[in-house]
Amino acid sequence: MAMPQNSTGENGFCFTQTLDFSHPPPPPGKAGRTFDTPSGREPCGTPLSNGMASSGVPSPADSCAKPLCSTTPGEEETQFSEGIKYVSAEGEELACGWGGFTPGCLQLFNTSKGILFFLCVASFLQGMTVNGFINTVITSIERRFDLHSYQSGLIASSYDIAACICLTFVSYFGGNGHKPRWLGWGMLVMGLGSLLFALPHFTMGRYEARSAAEVGVCGGNQSLPCAQAASSLSSYRFVFMLGQFLHGMGATPLYTLGVTYLDENVKTNYSPVYIAVFYTAAILGPAAGYLVGGMFLNIYTEIGRKIDITPESMLWVGAWWIGFLGAGAASLLISIPILGYPQRLPGSQRYIVMRVSEAHQLKDGSHKKASDPDFGKTVKDLPRSVLLLLKNPTFIFLCLAGATEATLIAGMSTFGPKFLESQFSLSASEAATFFGYLVVPAGGGGTFLGGFLVNKFKLRCSGIIKLCLLCTVSSLLAIFIFFIHCPNMPMAGVTQMYEGSALPGGHLHLTAACNAGCGCLQENYNPVCGSDDIMYYSPCHAGCKKVSDDLRNGKKVYHECSCIEKTLLPGPGDAEAGKCTSSCAKRPLLLFFMFVVILFTFLSSIPALTATLRCVSDRQRSFALGIQWIVVRTLGGIPGPIAFGSMIDKSCLLWQDQCGEQGSCYVYQNSAMSRYTLIAGLVYKVLGTTFFVVACLLYKPPPPELAPGSSDTSENGNCDLQDLKPSLPAEEDI
Numbered sequence: 001m002a003m004p005q006n007s008t009g010e011n012g013f014c015f016t017q018t019l020d021f022s023h024p025p026p027p028p029g030k031a032g033r034t035f036d037t038p039s040g041r042e043p044c045g046t047p048l049s050n051g052m053a054s055s056g057v058p059s060p061a062d063s064c065a066k067p068l069c070s071t072t073p074g075e076e077e078t079q080f081s082e083g084i085k086y087v088s089a090e091g092e093e094l095a096c097g098w099g100g101f102t103p104g105c106l107q108l109f110n111t112s113k114g115i116l117f118f119l120c121v122a123s124f125l126q127g128m129t130v131n132g133f134i135n136t137v138i139t140s141i142e143r144r145f146d147l148h149s150y151q152s153g154l155i156a157s158s159y160d161i162a163a164c165i166c167l168t169f170v171s172y173f174g175g176n177g178h179k180p181r182w183l184g185w186g187m188l189v190m191g192l193g194s195l196l197f198a199l200p201h202f203t204m205g206r207y208e209a210r211s212a213a214e215v216g217v218c219g220g221n222q223s224l225p226c227a228q229a230a231s232s233l234s235s236y237r238f239v240f241m242l243g244q245f246l247h248g249m250g251a252t253p254l255y256t257l258g259v260t261y262l263d264e265n266v267k268t269n270y271s272p273v274y275i276a277v278f279y280t281a282a283i284l285g286p287a288a289g290y291l292v293g294g295m296f297l298n299i300y301t302e303i304g305r306k307i308d309i310t311p312e313s314m315l316w317v318g319a320w321w322i323g324f325l326g327a328g329a330a331s332l333l334i335s336i337p338i339l340g341y342p343q344r345l346p347g348s349q350r351y352i353v354m355r356v357s358e359a360h361q362l363k364d365g366s367h368k369k370a371s372d373p374d375f376g377k378t379v380k381d382l383p384r385s386v387l388l389l390l391k392n393p394t395f396i397f398l399c400l401a402g403a404t405e406a407t408l409i410a411g412m413s414t415f416g417p418k419f420l421e422s423q424f425s426l427s428a429s430e431a432a433t434f435f436g437y438l439v440v441p442a443g444g445g446g447t448f449l450g451g452f453l454v455n456k457f458k459l460r461c462s463g464i465i466k467l468c469l470l471c472t473v474s475s476l477l478a479i480f481i482f483f484i485h486c487p488n489m490p491m492a493g494v495t496q497m498y499e500g501s502a503l504p505g506g507h508l509h510l511t512a513a514c515n516a517g518c519g520c521l522q523e524n525y526n527p528v529c530g531s532d533d534i535m536y537y538s539p540c541h542a543g544c545k546k547v548s549d550d551l552r553n554g555k556k557v558y559h560e561c562s563c564i565e566k567t568l569l570p571g572p573g574d575a576e577a578g579k580c581t582s583s584c585a586k587r588p589l590l591l592f593f594m595f596v597v598i599l600f601t602f603l604s605s606i607p608a609l610t611a612t613l614r615c616v617s618d619r620q621r622s623f624a625l626g627i628q629w630i631v632v633r634t635l636g637g638i639p640g641p642i643a644f645g646s647m648i649d650k651s652c653l654l655w656q657d658q659c660g661e662q663g664s665c666y667v668y669q670n671s672a673m674s675r676y677t678l679i680a681g682l683v684y685k686v687l688g689t690t691f692f693v694v695a696c697l698l699y700k701p702p703p704p705e706l707a708p709g710s711s712d713t714s715e716n717g718n719c720d721l722q723d724l725k726p727s728l729p730a731e732e733d734i
Contacts, residue, residue, distance in 0.1 A: 127284070139417070139418060142664040158241040176622075217558065393695070450604060481594070528558060557574060648665075
């Protein structure tokens with residue numbers, strides 16, 4: 001038997017026996033384009049709708065049994081020099097390229113693995129930018145542009161607002177159109193959004209952080225004119241919102257059309273694995289964003305300028321903008337190969353032939369309308385498409401369950417670094433790096449493992465929903481860990497009085513006898529850690545009179561601090577710039593259960609997505625994902641960061657004071673932050689569990705006799721064609 005000559009074995013199997021479909025070939029002139037052949041040789045035959053030529057009747061097996069078209073060695077060179085031509089029965093080009101430029105070397109990538117690679121790069125860049133860099137730089141942007149947490153939450157939610165606006169249009173028309181072109185143009189728009197997000201750094205003046213040597217010590221120049229301190233930098237949030245809006249527009253096709261394009265072009269039982277790899281790249285993107293973004297935050301925002309403050313200082317603003325420039329350029333580049341892919345890959349039609357329907361059966365039988373080949377091609381069918389999905393209770397409750405999970409994911413991914421920063425007394429860069437270490441194994445591993453389990457145990461739709469339910473219950477139990485928290489590091493005048501007595505919450509008492517003559521201003525927040533392991537608002541508020549030119553552990557050291565007593569010898573103590581290091585004994589336990597919550601939350605993501613694809617008709621898959629993303633973002637992605645930001649603002653102990661105007665939050669109360677996180681987690685996890693239970697109970701699979709295969713169809717979704725046509729030999733997997 002001749003070896004296959006085209007890219008039909010990329011999914012790990014090939015037909016080894018000829019399938020004989022007992023129906024006549026299409027009449028001449030309606031089968032599509034044919035190849036001209038030299039005299040004395042047989043033509044290649046009638047092209048199939050899957051883009052492969054065969055001799056005799058159209059058979060999906062011939063693509064693995066015969067070459068595309070037999071040629072002599074001399075003609076082969078000519079053929080490949082002109083470019084390989086894959087043609088479908090409808091006359092559409094299935095070759096990879098741009099317009100008429102389809103060189104043979106590009107066809108090496110014209111496979112499901114090829115498009116998976118480029119889509120993984122695209123999802124990695126999207127995750128790194130939107131869920132990595134932006135969440136990493138939230139604290140720096142708040143500090144640089146005087147933003148509140150709810151304002152930064154609104155910036156994060158602008159991504160989902162744009163996606164909601166575009167999803168119906170993109171998923172409906174893109175689902176019936178040329179998906180790779182929608183995907184390519186989307187990446188182009190996303191790249192422009194990243195460049196726009198970095199623009200404020202270049203359009204505003206230099207960041208002038210007043211050094212500790214100038215204003216830090218007792219008796220130093222503490223004056224700071226209000227006209228200079230108060231600013232209108234918060235108006236730049238609209239530029240950030242526009243950049244996020246473009247991010248949302250560009251990423252809309254990625255997780256709707258990208259998923260269905262993969263699902264349509266691979267074997268059914270391989271689909272969860274392909275989608276899991278795709279989503280794992282999307283999870284690794286944020287992890288890389290946290291790690292790389294944390295590195296950039298250790299570089300001062302004004303590159304090349306010497307400054308005497310360190311990243312531990314509350315006045316420090318890192319180079320938050322570098323990541324967006326790199327990600328924007330990479331997004332523009334990756335859009336080029338994606339734009340070159342055909343509407344469907346060569347060999348994909350036979351996977352559709354073998355697909356077993358698991359769509360939810362409606363009592364009135366209206367779900368059969370979606371099987372019409374002409375359904376969904378015009379705007380007139382849009383209301384009917386929406387109605388069919390709304391009448392599918394399994395789909396509706398899967399959407400609601402996804403919304404509850406998305407709320408927690410959006411809220412924690414936006415403010416997770418800030419949570420770690422407050423609980424463990426870390427700098428912004430340290431917290432971002434720490435959070436990245438959590439997300440890489442937990443989020444990425446959970447996402448891939450979810451797809452692997454669906455494929456390993458050959459789960460049907462109802463079994464997949466039960467797996468989602470198990471994951472949600474497991475994460476619900478783990479979220480009780482937020483009952484515990486790390487105590488706040490003691491801070492004189494904020495959490496306790498200078499003499500050590502407790503200070504009522506919400507009250508500041510920064511002036512004491514030891515610093516009364518220093519003339520300290522509340523606007524100059526620059527925390528130091530005293531030798532008595534107590535934090536002070538600034539060197540001035542600690543009564544420090546001298547600053548050393550020598551660094552200790554890379555930090556500036558202040559001496560003769562009248563508010564700090566030496567532990568062994570009498571006299572004033574000294575202080576180091578930055579926060580005191582937390583020695584919280586509950587830290588390992590808190591991190592472990594946070595890991596478990598993230599793991600099981602992401603473990604259910606791919607199974608839930610697979611269940612959504614299977615509970616609707618094939619022709620509605622792209623549109624169903626679009627509607628699901630609208631529900632998820634409207635009820636989860638958009639309110640999530642805003643709600644979490646508002647809750648975190650409620651736990652603030654110390655607000656920035658800019659001549660009477662409230663700025664960003666400096667210090668949070670750890671117990672309140674943990675309490676609010678626990679309440680939100682319990683509410684949304686209980687709702688998610690309830691929705692998965694209802695979806696499982698209401699799911700009604702199709703009867704075996706109505707499936708496009710036998711009742712003995714293998715669990716991996718391969719149809720045993722013997723029961724459909726008794727004369728057909730069984731399929732074999734290699």
